[in-house]
Amino acid sequence: MAVKEKACRxxxxxxxxxxxxxxxxxxxxxxFWRGYVMVLNPEQSEIAKKMGITRRGRFALRLxx
Ligand SMILES: [Zn+2]
Numbered sequence: 001m002a003v004k005e006k007a008c009r010x011x012x013x014x015x016x017x018x019x020x021x022x023x024x025x026x027x028x029x030x031x032f033w034r035g036y037v038m039v040l041n042p043e044q045s046e047i048a049k050k051m052g053i054t055r056r057g058r059f060a061l062r063l064x065x
Pocket of ligand 1: 010021022023025026
């Protein structure tokens with residue numbers, strides 16, 4: 001896992017740079033996360049539906065604190 005990538009605390013969107021989540025505009029992130037799911041077609045993805053994802057991108061599976 002890359003060290004600098006961070007995940008949004010609200011929706012778990014994985015961001016490489018920037019301070020605002022492009023998915024939900026949250027500004028709180030954590031670099032302590034594990035695993036991610038790549039969502040390319042949110043409308044067609046079962047995982048995206050389960051996780052409530054409507055945007056394409058990477059989403060962390062777990063946040064630790
Ligand atoms: Zn977010």
